[in-house]
Amino acid sequence: MKYYFIVATKDFLFREEPLEEVLRERASYYQSQQKSNDFWIVPNPNFINKYSEEFKKFLPPSFESVVSVVSTDKDFIYWLKLRYQNVASGHFNAPTNNILSPLAYN
Incomplete structure (x- = not known):
């Protein structure tokens, strides 16, 4: 299955931008x-x-302070990328040998 995402620092998404309200x-x-x-x-x-x-x-440098919004809806992630601008975005397939679980975290 294909998953789409945005990723940014926790500080940016939770303090500087109203991500909670949007979600x-x-x-x-x-x-x-x-x-x-x-x-x-x-x-x-x-x-x-x-x-x-x-x-x-x-x-x-340490990914400990990042957060991601992951979705199967490409348009929603594209909209979030446009809405927040200062985020990185991408997509991946999972499960694979490299990514066993799309929602796994450290």
Whole structure:
């Protein structure tokens, strides 16, 4: 299955930007439409190790202070990337030999 994500520092997504409010509104909308959530907040995501070289210029040296929003909805992640701008984004397939679980974290 293909997963899409944004990743940034915890400080940016939880203090500088209203991520909680956006996700709460989306969850409420899904509930009103009787749709299952297709997005998750993943602190210190394991899959980020696959992208460590690409994200070194955006993220702190230790990935302990990063958080990711992961979704199977490409358009939602694209919208989040446009909304927050100062985040990195990407996609991956899981499970694979490199990424056993899309929601695994450290």
